[in-house]
Structures are given as C-alpha cells and as structure tokens.
Amino acid sequence: MEAQSVITASNLSAGYSSRDSNKIVFENANFSIARGEFVGVLGPNGAGKTTLFKLLLGILKPISGEITVLGEKCQSSCCQTNCKIGYVPQRHTFNSESMIEALEIVRLGINGRKMGFSLPSTSRRERVEAFEMLKIVGAQDLAHRPLGALSGGEQQRIFLAQALVGNPDILFLDEPLASLDIRRENEFVRLIKKTAEARNITVLLIAHNINPLLPVINRVIYVANGRVLVGDADHVFTSAFLTKLYNSPVEVLRDSHGRIAIIGAEEGGHHHDHDQTGE
C-alpha cells in the first residue's frame, strides 16, 4: 500500500509566524493517501484545511515534519511535482469585468508558464485540448463566454477544466461546492468522481457539507482543534469521535438516507449517535 501512496505526511506541524505571535494551526499530522482515492477534507472554519493544501503544494513550509507528494519531498512549489497537480483554490468572487473568455482560462492550465507567444499550430492544438476538457466537464457551450459573465457554478466548471487540462495525477479542490445549490452540488461531485475514476486521479476536496460527498468519498481527513485525523466517513462521523476532536459536545444525526447532520450540543448534555433508520 505504501508503494502506491501519492501523498504522505509524517509528524507534520503547520503554523504562521509573525513578529507578534506564532500561531500553530495543527500538529503531528500523519497520513498517507493512495493513488485514485477520493478524500473529503472537512473541519470548521480556520482549522487549517487550506493551510494543509498549501503545505502539500509547497506554497507554505511546515514548522516540522515531512511531506512527500508523488514520490518527491515537498521543498517548494517546483513544477516537476506541481505540474502534475490540479488545484482549484477557494475564491469568493472573480473580477466580473474580466472579458477573458472561458476557453482562454482553461488554456492557461496548459501554457500558463510558457514564455513568448505560441506558434499558430501550437496555439490551435492548445485550444482544441482546452475545448475537449470543457466538453468533459459539460461546459462546451460556455467556451466563448467571458468569465465575468458566468454564474458561480459555471465558473467552478471552468476552473475544474483548467485544473484537469494538464492531465494531473492529483486534484486539490478547495471548497468547490461553496457557490452551488444542492442539485448542482451533487452533480458537480459526481462529475469530479467520474472524471477522476476515468483518469485515475487522486482527489482531495475541501467541503463544509459532508452529504454530497458521502456517495463518493473513500476516506475523510478531518482538521480541527489543532489536529488532523484520517479515517473512514463512518468512523469519523460519530458523536464520540467528533466530541473528542472538538473537545466539546457534538451530536451526529443520521436520517433514513444515511445523510448526516452535525450539531454542536450544549455543554453538559449527554451525547450519543442517533440512528433514525429504524433498524
């Protein structure tokens, strides 16, 4: 299993230091992710989910510990490794005045690092490749629309296409479901799962709502309270586990479809797993 793992972190600690203070985000994280896995990254706001991505991308340096991505130790965001990683960062708005067409945004995933202008033949090939990727994410009709004129969900498809266009081995998606409604959340997750399976891509997806991910995820990385824990969704989403993790009472409720609701319980109240499946 170890030979197949694409991401390994051992004794990983992360934090931000400034002149006034040193803030530890999380400590002693140990996990390993195998090729082709679909991992949901969950946790409260500010717990360090995006920090974890930045560490894995080499943008941030860990305080201590080691990270290996695709067999290479992460030193900085060098292209050898990171060109094989597709990344969709968390974003709230995109410059709505931007008149750049969606196809060009996707094309940046292919040639964003190239110096000078492309030859007409190269340029044509890149455009065809970018258009094919837009077809895969079901956004071919948006190819020639300016990015600023697209809705949040449509923009997410374009950014996903950009992340996928370089044939990555790993996909880091930071809250891609944030601007989507419930129906589109499920559609988008299925689209990612289908594409990742077809190309044997390892996916790490940050989300706040576990439910759209439940049918597709293999495992969950839970970042909270200065700790990073990895496990199966069934194992992580229990009242006992989350209560221990948050260091505060948490209740996990499940409905008849297996959907999960996580509720912060009052201090002093007893907590246990509610199973309303009627079994």
Add this chain to the structure above:
Amino acid sequence: MATITTTIRPENELMLSFNIFSDLKTMLQYDFMLHAFEAGTIVAIVAGLIGYFIVLRRSSFAAHALSHVGFTGAAGAVLIGLNPIFGLFLFTMSGALFMGILGRKVEGRDVQIGTVLAFMLGLGVLFISLYKGYATEAYSLLFGEILGISSSNVLITLIAGIIIAIALMIFYRPLLFVSLDEDVAEAKGL
C-alpha cells in the same frame, strides 16, 4: 453713418481651415508639435499594453503612486545636476521592484500607498524648492510639459517603449496567469 469694421490679421497667424488634414499638416510643421505627437503616441500604446494588466490586477492606485515616485526621482536628479531621466528611471524601477517583492502585501493597501505617495510628492517639492536653477524646469517636472519634448526625449521614450513591449511579449502568458489567478499560478511555481 456707416460702420466700418476692419479685421487686422498678421501675415504669419495660423489659419484654421476646418479641413482636418490641412490643419494637421500645418500643426506638424512645428517640431514641438511633432515631438508631442510622437511621444504621446508611444506613451498611449505602452499605457494601453500595461494598463490591461494594471486594471486586471487592480493596482491602478499603485501605478499612479509610481508616477509620483518618478517625479521625486527626477527632481532629485535635477538637484544634484543629473539628467532627470536617470532619477525618474531609478526611482520608478526601484519602487516597482519593491512593490514586486512585497507582492500581495501591496494589494488593497491604498492607505499605505497613499501615505507613500504624499511623502514622495512632498519630497519632490522639497527637492524643487532646494533647486536654484530655472523655475520653469522645475514646474515642467511637476506638471509635465508635452510641448517641451525634445527629439532626444522622444528617442528615450521610444527605446523604453520598445523594451516594455518586448518584455510584455515574452512574459505575456505567465503575467496573465498570475494576474488572473494568483493562487493557481503560485501553486504552479510562478
């Protein structure tokens, strides 16, 4: 009782014909007008190229501040008896490099940029007041004097413009990537 009106026109007075081509021809007979048009055209083209990225990166205030930094550099150079062009290039390029090093820290820091801008403007005015030469030279630095551009100034503007255009052609794609999507570009090692 008849009222006689006479119009006296000096022989060398410019006559506008309302024919745009002949008017332009007349205007361009003068070197100072020709130089103004030449320099203006070069600056317009370069500003168009650079402006696209400045608007995309939302750093128009920082770009505006750089012009004041340049003024201070030019005024300082005049004060110590150098060509103002040297001071202008030195100060603007150092300012731009400094902003580049700071990177994202400059974004949205309009208050800090405004403070630096005011400080630089004040420093430039101090340099001008210390300057004992012709006041007109100092004022043309402060307000700009498009009609006072010499042919050598046009040449310098042209060379600077060509260098900027070539640099933009080389770095167009990475610059566009970083301007549009800084996080992803950073992850890709840009």
